[in-house]
Amino acid sequence: MENLIELDKKHFIHPTSSIQQQQEKGAKVIFEQGEGIYLTDKNGNAYIDAMSSLWNVNIGHGRKELAEAAAKQMEKLAFSSAFSTFSHEPAIKLAEKIASIAPGHLNAVFFTSGGSESNDSAIKLVRHYWRIQDQPNRRKIISLKRGYHGVAAGSTSATGIPEFWGMAGHMMTDFTHAESPYESSTEQAIASLRQVIEADGAEKVAAVLVEPVQGAGGVLIPPDDYLQEVKNVCEEYGVLFILDEVITGFGRTGKMFGMENWGVVPDMITFAKGVTSGYFPLGGVVVSDHIHEVLKEKSKGTLFHGFTYSGHPAAAAVGLRNIEIIEQENLVENSRKMGSFMLEGFRKLKGNLDIVGEVRAVGLLGAVELVQDPVTNKHFSPDLQVAAQVIEALHERGVICRAVSYGDSDIICFAPPIIIDENQVNTMLEKLHDSILTVQKQLG
Numbered sequence: 001m002e003n004l005i006e007l008d009k010k011h012f013i014h015p016t017s018s019i020q021q022q023q024e025k026g027a028k029v030i031f032e033q034g035e036g037i038y039l040t041d042k043n044g045n046a047y048i049d050a051m052s053s054l055w056n057v058n059i060g061h062g063r064k065e066l067a068e069a070a071a072k073q074m075e076k077l078a079f080s081s082a083f084s085t086f087s088h089e090p091a092i093k094l095a096e097k098i099a100s101i102a103p104g105h106l107n108a109v110f111f112t113s114g115g116s117e118s119n120d121s122a123i124k125l126v127r128h129y130w131r132i133q134d135q136p137n138r139r140k141i142i143s144l145k146r147g148y149h150g151v152a153a154g155s156t157s158a159t160g161i162p163e164f165w166g167m168a169g170h171m172m173t174d175f176t177h178a179e180s181p182y183e184s185s186t187e188q189a190i191a192s193l194r195q196v197i198e199a200d201g202a203e204k205v206a207a208v209l210v211e212p213v214q215g216a217g218g219v220l221i222p223p224d225d226y227l228q229e230v231k232n233v234c235e236e237y238g239v240l241f242i243l244d245e246v247i248t249g250f251g252r253t254g255k256m257f258g259m260e261n262w263g264v265v266p267d268m269i270t271f272a273k274g275v276t277s278g279y280f281p282l283g284g285v286v287v288s289d290h291i292h293e294v295l296k297e298k299s300k301g302t303l304f305h306g307f308t309y310s311g312h313p314a315a316a317a318v319g320l321r322n323i324e325i326i327e328q329e330n331l332v333e334n335s336r337k338m339g340s341f342m343l344e345g346f347r348k349l350k351g352n353l354d355i356v357g358e359v360r361a362v363g364l365l366g367a368v369e370l371v372q373d374p375v376t377n378k379h380f381s382p383d384l385q386v387a388a389q390v391i392e393a394l395h396e397r398g399v400i401c402r403a404v405s406y407g408d409s410d411i412i413c414f415a416p417p418i419i420i421d422e423n424q425v426n427t428m429l430e431k432l433h434d435s436i437l438t439v440q441k442q443l444g
């Protein structure tokens with residue numbers, strides 16, 4: 001164990017982590033095993049994985065069916081190219097399956113290895129879509145403040161959380177950010193969107209890219225009319241509408257895709273994470289019939305965009321089996337039911353604890369805000385790091401969770417595996433209650 005911590009410090013640069021903290025304190029936990037909603041570390045401590053790790057292990061840990069699907073495909077054909085119109089059955093079948101579960105006209109799939117690559121692909125595809133229709137000036141991508149779309153060049157630029165721009169500066173040009181409806185009303189957020197579209201002229205805008213629920217921004221659930229209004233504005237200005245379903249896809253929100261909660265179908269979606277429940281890196285873009293028609297008709301020569309692992313056979317086989325399990329075990333319905341149950345529990349916490357502010361959830365994607373005064377919604381001073389303290393208290397009680405401290409807000413996010421049952425939700429809530437109460441007492 002000691003040795004692993006030293007080797008970790010010496011050789012492993014972690015993603016989205018403090019390098020200094022790693023060097024001072026070593027790896028926080030070294031996980032060894034996963035089973036259902038639980039993770040176990042090298043010392044035998046068990047934790048509830050209340051975030052499905054990175055909002056992705058939707059069907060839970062330790063599913064042998066997915067390991068078998070990968071092994072079977074690897075033995076038969078571990079890899080072959082999908083470039084230059086080469087193809088293979090797992091990718092064809094997964095594309096067909098995704099087309100069949102994605103709403104409406106979303107029927108053609110471009111595969112990637114994750115969410116960032118998916119958003120970068122979507123950004124390049126919409127610009128290409130306009131170029132081949134003789135509108136090369138339509139380049140601008142509009143996303144939202146507090147939106148998170150990944151860390152590749154385009155997706156970093158689309159991300160509306162300024163911390164992500166610090167490392168290397170702005171990555172690409174022609175990106176702007178409109179107000180999130182969370183910080184304002186639908187009316188104000190739509191007015192901001194119009195203003196941003198009109199700033200340099202709508203004829204320069206390629207697409208609007210938003211998450212159905214802003215996940216990393218703090219599980220910000222939009223007002224009921226917001227996404228439909230965004231779609232209306234996009235149609236009015238002739239701009240494409242992309243929804244980033246990377247977190248919200250594959251049952252997370254009590255529907256197969258997040259957009260179904262609001263009955264909105266965009267021109268394009270991006271997906272990743274839950275498509276394989278994290279058992280294999282895989283993501284993609286699904287485009288509308290119309291966009292596909294334009295590409296078929298006007299995209300001449302080679303489309304110079306493709307990843308070595310676009311449509312990886314073993315990833316595709318795992319994705320197919322994962323979606324089959326979601327369907328066979330009615331996990332979308334379970335996510336809806338357990339999500340309501342979790343939200344009810346959050347509301348009870350709010351009744352019982354002095355520092356719980358707004359609580360919210362859609363399916364098993366939820367958040368609890370911590371505030372100094374729930375009546376006036378006065379936030380704590382960021383110096384107190386209240387959300388981080390609660391995360392630490394949860395950790396001590398065997399729950400792994402995630403805090404978002406944006407500005408002076410303290411938000412605890414929840415996205416447990418969608419296989420979770422009532423007893424397990426209750427245990428998670430009890431531990432949350434105890435953790436918040438402990439921190440509340442310490443704050444005096």
Ligand code: PLP
Nearest residue numbers: 114115116148149150215246247
């Ligand atoms: N889009 C959203 C909404 C996400 O939450 C994430 C990751 O958390 C991404 C894109 C980026 O995905 P990846 O980390 O797989 O590149």
